[in-house]
Amino acid sequence: MALGDKIRKYRTLKGLTQAQLGSMVKLTGDRIRQYENDVRKPKDGKLMEIAKALDINPTALFEPDYRNPNSVMHALFELEDIYGLRFEKSGENYQLAFSQNEDGKNSDWLMEGIAAWTAKRKELQPDINDSAGAITDKKEKYALWKARYPYDLGEDIQKQSALIADFHKNAAPLISQNRKKITTFSEFFKSLLALDTEGVIFHTAIGEVTGTRSAIFTINLDYIMNASVSVQKAYMCFRECWQDMKKIGIAVAENPMPIDGVTHISMSTPCPQVIALFEEYEKLHGEKVAPVFDEDAYKMEIEDVMRMFRVPIEEYV
16 A cells, blocks of 8 residues: 555544644645645655654554564555455464455455465475585575566466366367257256266365356366366366356356465356356255265255256356
């Protein structure tokens, strides 16, 4: 947050006009307006006076000094306001978390960066068996990666996207040429259930994608690239259903997604009908793995879901 925005924020919280704040620090309201618009910058002494008039710690206005614990705390407070940062206690430690904040700003891109950072740190962490030269080399590469960020991250994403595209191209012949395009959401759901039948390992979730509630499907890239032909075929048929919806007009995104430093293929959509389908799937999946499982009741529920979503996809474009 720029200095001017900070002054405006705390002046507003204090309930002061620009003229009132100006008179408290022997300045005009116009000068305060210039400060808030970042046309002029107050000297450190005047900034101290402004902080005193606003009854706040001057650290809240000054640029962060990461050697000063109080300054670090105020930097974290600012990250909370912008990205929804928070800390959660886990045993004797604290874990860093991000979430959607009140202003609707989204931290998805930051989470991707943190995932890439975690993976790179793990990759270049010196090993006990490394030679002195290897340790130095890893430290230099790690420092350079951080200094270049996000340049290398962009290059990594491009490489992952190319790898995914190559896999999909090579696996495309597994899709039958006689396959019919889906036209209803129930057909999409049937293809999702076919993954379970084939024993495909994947994950579904309802979450935020670029600030929008979405249905999200993810599958480990390395896993599916090395899976059996039958598993790859089931996945490719399911992916083709996403492509069918996209051609009809449903918003669909397909991207590489790092999860715990491992590349996954992610497909997502904000379509309410698909979100509802994923919710029904997760409910059914929970029943299937429960200690007491009634297969007949399970099959009846699937039939109910199929009937409920036997509606044309084009009606929800």
